[in-house]
Amino acid sequence: MSPIKDPAVPPALQDDKTLPVIIYILLALGPFNGFTAVIGAILAYVSKAAAPEWMQSHYIFQIRTFWLWLLFSCIGGVLVIAGIGLVILAAVGIWAAMRCILGLSWLLKGQAYPTPRNWMI
Numbered sequence: 001m002s003p004i005k006d007p008a009v010p011p012a013l014q015d016d017k018t019l020p021v022i023i024y025i026l027l028a029l030g031p032f033n034g035f036t037a038v039i040g041a042i043l044a045y046v047s048k049a050a051a052p053e054w055m056q057s058h059y060i061f062q063i064r065t066f067w068l069w070l071l072f073s074c075i076g077g078v079l080v081i082a083g084i085g086l087v088i089l090a091a092v093g094i095w096a097a098m099r100c101i102l103g104l105s106w107l108l109k110g111q112a113y114p115t116p117r118n119w120m121i
Contacts, residue, residue, distance in 0.1 A: 019047055020058045020107050027065055028100040031073070031093035041066035054112040061103050061116035068119055069096045095121070 023040040030037025041063055048059035069092060076088030098121055106113045 017055075017107055017110075019043065020055060020062070021104065023047075023059075023062050024100045024104045024107070027062060027069070028097055030066070030069060031089075031096055034073075037066055037069060054110075055107075057112040057114075057116040058103060058107050061099070061113045064117060064119070065096060065099045065103075 023043050026036040026040030026043070030040065044059045044062040044066070048056055048063070051059060072092040072095075073089060076085045076092055079085035079088055102121060103113055
């Protein structure tokens with residue numbers, strides 16, 4: 001299934017996957033430093049409106065990944081005191097990495113992410 005061309009978006013931007021790839025990489029690095037995930041989320045928010053519909057699903061997925069990663073990381077950080085927080089933080093890091101890998105695979109195939117608002121994988 002090829003992506004639908006949006007006449008309102010210049011042809012050069014229709015299939016430009018560079019920025020979404022960069023955002024996926026920034027999000028994947030987020031569990032290690034946090035700062036890159038914030039940059040990735042900002043870029044996804046800024047780029048979402050001008051993107052074609054199939055690519056908007058990736059931006060929605062990236063934004064959702066960031067907010068869920070932040071939420072679960074905060075929960076894990078608080079629960080470090082109880083001893084289970086490190087396990088939660090490790091699981092959240094693996095979860096975020098898997099979402100980024102799956103998102104990249106759909107993006108590189110030129111297809112919309114099928115369930116961008118899902119919180120699982």
